[in-house]
Amino acid sequence: MDMRRSVLIAGLCGFLAGGAVFAQRPETAAERAAARANRAAIAKERAKATDTPLERWQRMTPEERQRALAKLPPERRRELQQKLQQFRNLPPEERQQLRERYRAFSQLPPEQQNHARELFRQFNSLPEDRRPMVKREFEELRSMPEAQRNARMNSEAFRSRYTPGEQQMLHDLTRVFGSP
Numbered sequence: 001m002d003m004r005r006s007v008l009i010a011g012l013c014g015f016l017a018g019g020a021v022f023a024q025r026p027e028t029a030a031e032r033a034a035a036r037a038n039r040a041a042i043a044k045e046r047a048k049a050t051d052t053p054l055e056r057w058q059r060m061t062p063e064e065r066q067r068a069l070a071k072l073p074p075e076r077r078r079e080l081q082q083k084l085q086q087f088r089n090l091p092p093e094e095r096q097q098l099r100e101r102y103r104a105f106s107q108l109p110p111e112q113q114n115h116a117r118e119l120f121r122q123f124n125s126l127p128e129d130r131r132p133m134v135k136r137e138f139e140e141l142r143s144m145p146e147a148q149r150n151a152r153m154n155s156e157a158f159r160s161r162y163t164p165g166e167q168q169m170l171h172d173l174t175r176v177f178g179s180p
Contacts, residue, residue, distance in 0.1 A: 052102045054087065104177065116176050122169050134166055141174045149174060 057065065069077050087095060105116060126134060141149050152158055153171060162170065 052099055052106070054099070054102070057084070101177075108176070112176060115172070119169060119173055119176065122165070123173075126166070130166070134162070134170065137162070138170055138173050141170060142177060 057068075060068065069080070072080065087098070090098070105113065108116065123131065123134065141152065144152065153167070153174075159167065
C-alpha cells in the first residue's frame with residue numbers, strides 16, 4: 001500500500017509541475033526579440049571587458065578619439081599618436097601577435113604585471129645593438145619545452161653570449177611569459 005501511495009504522489013507531483021509549465025502564457029514575438037537583444041548586449045559587454053585598450057580605441061568614433069587625445073598632455077598625445085601609427089603600419093599577423101601578448105599580460109596578477117613592466121624597462125635600457133639579439137633569444141627560448149629551455153640557459157654558450165644581467169632578464173622573461 002505504501003509503495004502505491006508513493007508512486008501516486010510522485011505521479012501527481014510530476015503532473016502538477018508539468019501543468020504549471022504549460023499554464024504559463026506563451027512569449028510574444030516582441031518579448032523573444034527583447035530577450036535576444038538583452039543576451040546580445042550582455043555578450044557585447046563581456047567582449048568589451050576582455051578587449052585590449054587598442055581594440056577599444058578602434059571601436060571609438062573619430063570624435064571620441066579626438067576628445068580622448070585632447071585630454072592628454074601634448075607630449076603624451078604625440079607619443080600615443082606615434083605608437084598608434086606604428087601599430088597601423090605593422091603586418092596583420094604582427095598586430096594579432098601583439099594583441100595576444102597584451103591579453104596574456106593583462107591576465108597576469110598585478111604583482112607579475114609590475115615585474116613584467118620592470119623587465120620591459122630593463123630590455124628597453126639595453127644598448128641598441130644588444131636588443132635584437134636578446135629579443136631573438138627570448139623568442140627561441142619561449143618556443144622550447146621547459147627542459148630544453150633550462151638546458152640551453154645553463155649551457156656555456158648561453159653564459160658566454162649574454163651578460164649576467166641579460167641572462168637574468170631572459171630567465172625572468174621566460175618564467176613570466178613561458179611558452180606561447
